[in-house]
Amino acid sequence: MSGFLPYGRQTIEDDDIAAVAEALRADFLTTGPTVEAFETAFKQKVGAEHAIAVSNGTATLHLAMMALGVGEGDVCIAPSVTFLATANCARYAGAEVVFADVDPDSGLMTPDTLAEALSRVGDRRVRAVLPVHLRGDVCDLPALKAMASAAGAVLVEDAPHALGSVATFGNEAHPVGDCAYSSFASFSFHPVKTLATGEGGMLTTNDAALAAKARSLRGHGMVRPAGAEPWVYEMPELGFNYRIPDVLCALGISQLAKLDRFVERRRALTARYQALLEPLAPLVRLAASPSWSDPALHLLTVLIDFDAAMTSRAAVVESLKAQGVGTQVHYIPVHRQPYYVNRYGLADLPGADAWYDRCLTLPLYPGMSDEDPERVVEALARALSL
DSSP, X not given: OOOOBOSOOXXXXXXXXXXXXXXXXXXXXXXXXXXXXXXXXXXXXXXXXXXXXXXXXHHHHHHHHHHTTOOTTEEEEEESSSOHHHXXXXXXXXXXXXXXXOOXXXXXXXXXXXXXXXXXXXXXXXXXXXXXXXXXXXXXXXHHHHHHHHTTOEEEEEOTTOTTOEEEETTEEEETTXXXXXXXXXXXXXXXXXXXXXXXXXXXXXXXXXXXXXXXXXXXXOBOOTTXXXXXXXXXXXXXBOOOBHHHHHHHHHHHTTHHHHHHHHHHHHHHHHHHHGGGTTTEEEOOOOTTEEOOOSOEEEEEOTTTTXXXXXXXXXHHHHTTBOOBOXXXXXXXXXXXXXXXXXXXXXXXXXXXXXXXXXXXXXXXXXXXXXXXXXXXXXXXXX
């Protein structure tokens, strides 16, 4: 065994360390020119008009809700298979959450599951629909946007898994983050994500007014009145301290320059996994990928029929751990979390439950060797007694 393989890991190289060291020697540790430089490079990479760098991925979603004016009496629709922050951001703003079911084989919100969720809204006002590009695969954005618009809502793409992913609708390819179908797209730079800054996040949008609103809210709601003395500031509304340091943005700029290489490596490892997993079918198979989606997978998730294998997920996880292979589960459906059960009761979302019952995330990150997927799949076969 050549060492433990976690399910995800950052790739930090010497030039990343040098970029951070240079930022530490500069005049600004935070709220300096490197923040704007990172924003400019990022928006150019994904094809958006505006980018707003913030302290973490959860902050991006909260700022999106606040910039859109989401508040008490409103409803936001989020898929149940996601991280907690997708739903929590609506609650931070005072809105209620209606959970949408997902396709049991891809984990994605679909037009059908959105339609069913909309049928449970009643006479309340829907302000935002938050599709999650789970694992890196892209939702059916044109269809979801049309349905959201018909309900008087906008799309906010929760895309922390999907930096580098591309979706082709009709004959037009869209990098995730270009906001061709959404008011905002939200990214996270947590260490296991495709681009790492330690903590950090980015909002992209094509709406100048929304961008300006998010920037103001990022810094306590402070603005500089035109023509005022240089020390004068005003706070016309309550904001937050969601600023990101220059040091982290320096790392982000260095990492962004490698994004194409990271994406290529993730796709190559995914293709290797796909070939190696075929003999384990139908007991084990990769999560489904929509035809329009060309993902740069953040998560390599397989669906396992644990009942047919006459074992449990816990037993498989422990066996893999003993063999030096780390795993994770993405995710426990949010509609089953105690806070939301206490608030709304337990929703009947069979797709989310079916996804959760079978999902297991295997190691995937650029630093893996060409031989590591074979090691992982062999360990999985042993864990399942195949």
